[in-house]
Amino acid sequence: MKQTTLGIIFLSIAIISFSQSLTQTVKGQITDEQSGAPIIGATVQILEINPPLGAITDINGYYRIENVPIGRQTVGISYLGYEPITIPNILVGSGKEVVLDAELIESLHHLDEVVVTAIDQEKGQPKNELATVSAISLGMDEISRFPATFNDPARAALMFAGVQTGGDDLLNEIVIRGNSPKGILWRMEGVEIPNPNHFTSIGSSAGGISMLSNNMLANSDFFTGAFPAQYGNATSGIFDLQLRQGNFEKHEHTAQLGLLGVAAASEGPVAKGSRSSYLVNYRYSTLALLTELGLNILGDQEDITFQDLSFKVKVPTKKLGSFSFWGLGGKNTYQFLPNRSIGEWENESEEQRLGVAGITNVVYVSDDSYFETILSGSFNQITNKYDSLEMLTYDEEDFAESQVRFSTYFNHKFSPRHTIRIGTIFSRLSYDLTNVYWDRDREEYVTPLDENDHSGFYQGFANWQFRTSDQFTINTGLHFSHFALNGKSYLEPRMGFKWDRKTYIISGGIGLHSRMETVALYTARQYLEGGTFVQNNKDLGFTQAFHSALGFEKMLKPKLRFKAEVYYQYLFNVPVWPTQNTSDYSLLTFSALNTFDGYTPDELANDGTGRNYGLELTLEKFLTKGFYMLSTASLYKSLYTGADGVERSTQFDGGYIYNFLAGKEYRVGKNGNNSISINGKFIFAGGKRQAPINVSASINDGHTVYRFEDNYELKLDGYFRMDFGISYRKNKKRTTSVISLDIQNVTQRENEFFRYYNVGARRIASDTQVSFFPNLSYRLEF
Template structure:
């Protein structure tokens, strides 16, 4: 022990020396047009809070590099002639990894031969330029600042106005709607619930996210009255994206904590190519500590994997291959002494295996000078295999339930966004989803072990969606959005049309008022449609669950570090409610 104490100052000296050698880092990234996605050349990017400031100019592809930026938090300001200036505040610059930014600029409007500039902060505006109300950009780095956030974006948004959750799971309740009505999207594709131990305590939620902050990029979160692009959602939308890996330098990360072992790697494929790779793998600490845990926790483990490969080309646009997946296992072992039974789980033998996966290939390409075309092909799978036995009064295990559900989805989506001058932008697309299902559920209503079949169905159906959304910049202070979404479900022939309308008024540089209204719908969980009694289906003709959203949002930027947002919203057949939020 004395020797260790003598070596401790030496260890601190070595750490201080290493820290002194890595006091600066590189910030790199791209600057693009927010509407068309085209690169913005010759934009000025400056670390604004440094004296003298560190700056750079973007090249013809919108790329920039800021070298020798001191570690810490910095403000990055971006400006370019013809665009509204943007300032990204408190970007965390660490010594171990380069910072990669994806910055989007909005075109400035010209009125009475003058350029009218409205200051914009990325954190307060959604990435989707079609959204005028009900949305906000979600920074993954911001999630790490919230106490108890566990780097989980779902737990972060519970601090937003009108959003609530519980400590036990990350199910999101948006203005009273059940978590199952939330839509999870990844790279523009709807995916199954991406949470470990999902659908256990609440449909739509889980224990913790399977999406590591090492790979997630900035994303959007919508709380209602969202644009027509989002169709199969009733309460809110998590529109998430994986960031591109560092295409200039290899970087590796290893972490060990209460959430598990986390290993990540990113870097370029070669020095002469702008393509990059990024992956992250996590393995649960609980599984590693199984010998130290109680008997009823044996076998509880989880693991997940996320990756993204980016392949830019000179003339054919950019291709990207992405994926996310998880595997969970949990269970309980019943006690044999009835005197020690306190809860239901004390008398149950249960084995639960869950899995989820999604993989997709995306293609983005510029068309002409004012259009951008996107297409994607993805496959998703989710499954639950559960078997439960419950002890009777004589401590004899009897069957309680058997669930074997597997859902495969094959999704093709494409969209074209075109900017017609500086005042009108339109995005139109279609989405075709093939739903392959294999549902089997049995339950014993009484405690005699006699199982009754609730669902036993296998087959395939199709959900077809088409939508269009336009945003009109009427003046420097007024914007209006109009959209229409159509859906058709081939299982029972149900279809629906959902119009969306929104208006935003920038009353002053620090005040804005937005009003949005729209019809929304969502399919129920597939096993609902196949529930039967005595072999007779009960819900085969079930229609979409529908709601009408009416949202009014007042946003007041009190000062640089304080914002007040008031969002009253009304849904059909639901009492209006008002939520307040003050941000610091």
């Protein structure tokens, strides 16, 4: 009888244990947004569950909530004297703990009681408190949901208003408000870094595949205009990337296998009880895996490999503040293999190496003041070689650049109304640039680049935030830049405001901005008779831009947000061809505003201008009952003036962009522990522009001849692309596994890339982009 009773008890326990819903821990730190100081005694609650769960922050602002049910959760944070916030749709899984940090804004009117309500007004707001307009926070959870982004921030940005592809679906190049992609600035952990993409080129801001991993990134800011004074050396957009802190209490790991390669990540405490942590991610890939599956994306004669590594180690101390050691490195190769059996004698190869490492120190000198200091170093090298006996062409490039940067700023909160931030950035730019090619006309080798030297780039900024009330905030500031190579200096005033009426928000910003050209352009040589040379562009100035933007935002419902923004940008001091040097319309209509990368040894002048203006609309339904939706529409003009003084459309002047994204999550399995996510999006945009083709001249000359006097009047067919993604997430007691399939261009539409004259067919033909690109992957968290 006793054995029977005991057996029933154990069986009951087993049944109860098996039927229990899985849970996880949610933890993090709550700080003051303006001063960065930890908030002691703040209340953190898991809303919309019964019974309620919550915690109070400790002396260092940390909290810990255990036994949180897996799935989507809403977190409410409040503290007496501060404005409460609600953070919705936090994905809680069984494989890894959730680290959720947040910042609160001190209220100008101290209330006796604070009630937390679940209004998602804070969702998507930029992390930088000095940003007021044309900025959004990129959430890593959202990026992973967007189909065909391949966890790439640049590809994810295509869904935001005013952003479109650069014209090549194999690259993650983006055009923001009609600006050249060259004007984009990449930052990591608060400091400028080289272009963090594989398969890039000199002067480019993009590449084929991002070196960044969603295993490493925290929520990061993306700017499309009117940047705060803290940012310099950008005219079109900014990616301000932040690496998250590893779990300082528990070791956790991630493994991933996909058609684009394999990856592994690990994180955990460095020393028990010290709140120090490490986080590291490594990825290796070869696109040959796609070929093995019959998807001949690259062709039989091309070979591509790439790998990258990123890490962050954070070590807090008692007296010297916290230290973070972080870095990113990547290497990739490309090779075209000629088929000798059919007489091909064309060789092409490319190799790229990039490394970035830094140390960040944040130290508090009082409860309201802190210094952030960053010392970083970076190295990037691009080597290209092209050799063709058929074309009698030889071109070899070796561009190596390294940068050492020292950045520091002081942040002080005088009161809830007044906060200042003052800082400087010192950059030592070293370069070893070589380019040799065979000149067929002169029948000799020419060396337009052979430079090994260094120079300095110095920046300073000052920001003042003034809150006239809980509703109205003004951010003003100055940014200063000086380029030691040619002595050019720029002083750029900026101002922004935000009027938060709780039921709606009006925001705006104006300011001057500038962007330097690649060092290769400043140092390139033009050879004269007798073997001497001149560096035509050593004194070339920066491209400058005046930005203005005005925005309106309203919550139509608690989970439905509408945004509208109008903008006007005037660009000046743009490099163009000097009018006195040519009568060739291909040169007279040239402007750096139409370029993606590269350099020239020929003389340029800062005589060009440009204008961008438009209207952007966004309707976003936050994730509710498993469903979310994002719809954006943009109407815009992008114009430029070259050396001939005629205002024309830029090649990016498509006129309109419409994006639609929607997805649905279904909870499945016993107790709803697992989920299926289905996501789809489509992009519809006006086509890029190019010069019309002179058909009669093309017939006579036997190759494509363009009418450059009408440059960019020809508009290519409209761009349309539909992407699809599906994933299955399975939670077990200590692991989470995700299998997903992402397909870019699921309808296999062949979008027009450019037009040319087909001599053999005696007609105008079009080259098209990649019609289909899938990625199947499996991810395990434990």
